[in-house]
Amino acid sequence: MTPSPRPMLLASLGLAAGVLLVGLRDRTPPYAAFGSTEPVILVPSLSGKPEYCLTCHAGIEEISPAHPTEVFGCVSCHGGQPLALDAETAHAGLRGGRNPSDFAVVDANCGGNDCHSGPADEGLDHIHRSRVSLQATYAGAIAQVRYAFGAQSDLRALFGVSAISDPELGSPTALPSLDSLLPIADSEPEQVRTLAARCLTCHLGAPPIDRPGYQRQTGCAACHSVSNWQGTYAGGDPTIARDEPGHAAAHRLTTAIPYTQCDACHNRGNYSLVDMAFHERTDLSPDGTAPRLEAFYQPIAQFTACEVDLDCVDCHASGEVMGDGDLHSRMDEVRAVECRTCHGTPSEGPATRTLADPDDPALRQASLNPSSSLQRGDTVVITSRGDTLWNVRRLTDGTFELTAKLSGRAYPIPQVAGSPCEQDPEDQSASACHECHAVERP
């Protein structure tokens, strides 16, 4: 019996439709939504293994000149499945999600091959220094509150936000270890328990307060990856939502950190010991458009011209900000920059050293900043602790000049010696200098 032709035709049309669908799917893969119709292959020279990440993440910014995409690729820092072409599979096994520098995962992502976990004398112990720094342990604030409310007899820190030890004591005030404040003991005074409940958002391991103006990442990226006021991404990666807070403004790391990044933690308000609550500044515009002078300092603060014109990192070098590699109780144990560091005293100029060794870490640090022209043989200023301010140079005529790390602008540095300034070299408190040199707030 001859089969009926209509079912045969329908079956063949069904088969044709199936083949067509497969073909169309091949031509319009999921990643086509991000602009690519073919997988984009990258073989970073460091691993020599192919990665398809840029198929979707086309247009993403190179993270930094020190981490070129063609050398590092994506996987060496982020992990994940480099050969997958769908988001779910590709992102399985990411180390740290969007932020590989979070302290929970930073060793695997940034510390490999001693990149940032190398010897201290070569200046390569970035992870260790950051992790034991006061910005990470929050030990100073905890000790202050415990001391204020009778939980300890002096200001020597006993607790951090997590337990940490560092048996190598490199300075007289170094601590061998800190216990974890959390989980908070019932025996702690109520105010300390309140501190633990409300106030532990300002250390490098904690996510920030989820509001505009407080936006930053955690770990290294908290400082080195700049966020905007809203915490939204404004770069070229088509996969990242532009209206979702919690992102850095671009996929970039920088050592030229603007003051706005520091402000996200250090200049939004104050914790009050009276009610153990955070009191937000009320003088800032809600959209983050306050003029630099007003945004920079709270109304009660005094400041000098250089403190406003420059960015924080122009004076507060990594030895202060990232710490000296020891656990400490208070910021003044690592603070090294004073007015006389750059301006000298009535009797002598700033302390300096000449960069004779071509392998001097200061030269390497300077080479990461495109505005620097520092060279072997140059003489630069050092702090009272011996940290090098590579952007403050003594010129051949004996004068001093600071190069701003963000703008590259050169600032001649007036010296106290030979000027009418009546500085007491032993009183380097801000109030002493502000007495004569404070800038009026408009």
Add this chain to the structure above:
Amino acid sequence: MSAMPSNDLEGLPVRRRDFLALATRAVLWLTGGAAAVGLGRYLTYQLPAEPATRFTLEAPEAYPPGTRVLVADAGAAIYRDQSGYFARSLTCGHLGCRVHPSDDGGFACPCHGSQFSRDGARVNGPTARDLNGVALSLDDQGHLVIDMASKVDPTWRLMMDATAGGRSQDAAADKG
């Protein structure tokens, strides 16, 4: 007067059944053809070509004594000194970034600031190594050929046979 309903297929040269069978065969052939094209593409997929490691350069006469010529495609610098011809890779030994000529006549790595002299000797780190020496040879047409996959000692030189008017039939390597 009422009109009788007409059969539209009447008078056509093909019966409906034959037409459907023909259409079925046509669809099947087209489907089979499309599938065959897809299968063919799958079976003939060409893996991405490996990056080239050998590059043909100019004839030796194009490199007078004292010259340093950058070959961007190869990522190398070609030199000629009194001893002969030699080449250096422009890949920094620290992490593999491409070094660039610097103002002082040497090379600088844009990634972490390693610096090298004009002939690739390490000046400062973080790299611990000089720029790698890579092998040169002559092809049948008398052109220099650089092989980036073949590393050689920094003192290696490709020497020309002086009796051949500066053009060597037998390129020699001096290990000294």
